[in-house]
Amino acid sequence: MFKQKLLCISIALLTSYSACAFDFDWQKALKTGADVVQKVQQANKPLSEAQEIELGHGIASNLLGASPLLNNKALQVYVNQVGRWVSLYTERPDLPWQFGVLDSSDLNAFATPGGTIFITKGLMQHLSNESELAGVLAHEMVHVLSKHHLAALQKSAKMNIASDLAGQALDAKGNPILDKAIKAGTEVYAKGLDKNDEFEADRKGIVIATRAGYDPYGLPAVLQMLDSANAQDSSLALMFKTHPAPRDRLNLLDQIMVNNFDAYAAPSQTDKRFNSELALLK
């Protein structure tokens, strides 16, 4: 009987001790957990569309600091017409999409958050038709649609843009957090995106261009052109450093296009228009 009592007390003591110990750990764990959850929630909180656009304009201004626009209004408007038309066939047709040809002999194209897209004069000169232009612009649009640069920026700058900017005025002038985000954002263009982001942009870009009525093989044709170019050439240095090899990109499109995209062709008048717009550049 006594032994039984002793056992009961021992068990009770042990239980309460362990309960206490558990209570203590559990509370701590819960608190830590709550902090983590809060942080994750903040990290996952998307930037508002207005903030995304403002950040993108800041980055675009920096890119224009590196290379100004080509001084050719007719060509700039033409690229905007093609690009804005194609953008109507994306899931974000109401973004303030705008397009610019940079006066650089490099071969490259860039997208900034919120819908600003650049293509270099060098790349324009080596396109063959409007479907190729549409394919390149559609590829860039996917980076905007999937917010690839925002993700890369958060990762590389270890910044939580959304929570850092929460409740902040949107005026870019004199907002140190936005300035920091713009600076870090511009550096993303020197480092490049994740290669899977580039593959996604190819895979979805061909579909967007096709929806807008263009030849689905416009983008693959540009990749063929790049594949046959010399990877060591300095005008391709940044693009080749920041993108998967054109051959790997072609292999991916080869796998997904198969025979599913054979039925579409662009009207011939788009080629005529392209050639007359580009005549001065060639």
Added chain:
Amino acid sequence: MKRLHALLLLCCLPLSVFADAPAYTVRPTEIKQQPYSDAASIATLPDKASVNIVLRKGGWVQINSTQGKGWVKMLNLRSSSTTTKQGDSGLQSLFNMGRSGSSGITVATGVRGLSEEDLQNSQPNPAELAKLQGYAVNKNQAEKFGRSSKLKTQTLDYVPAPGN
């Protein structure tokens, strides 16, 4: 007549990039008489057969090969010119850039400004940003442009990534 001549010249321009580009097949490939899947076959090229690209039309390219001249699917080909080129001269044939003597340095026409360092050190250019915004077209203008081009729009979903 002069105008027609100029137009014809312009029409020929896009072909130059692809003309006479050496390529090889990545799988056995039928050579078709016309750039259509249901066109008559001329011959079948084996895997890794060498061809020369004459011109491109949609997803098809016209080729010359020892097995004959005709049309093959673009993505059945990969360029075979990359491996043979060295230094900074590779784009010269393709892109017609100037070259300074025998130094091998390519003289690009126009400003680069887009190297890794340029991007890291760039400063904002609000005047150019304002110009950019001035070139933008709105949805209605874009709609009008697309419709007048007779672009035939399609409804289709994104294609899943391979393996998904």
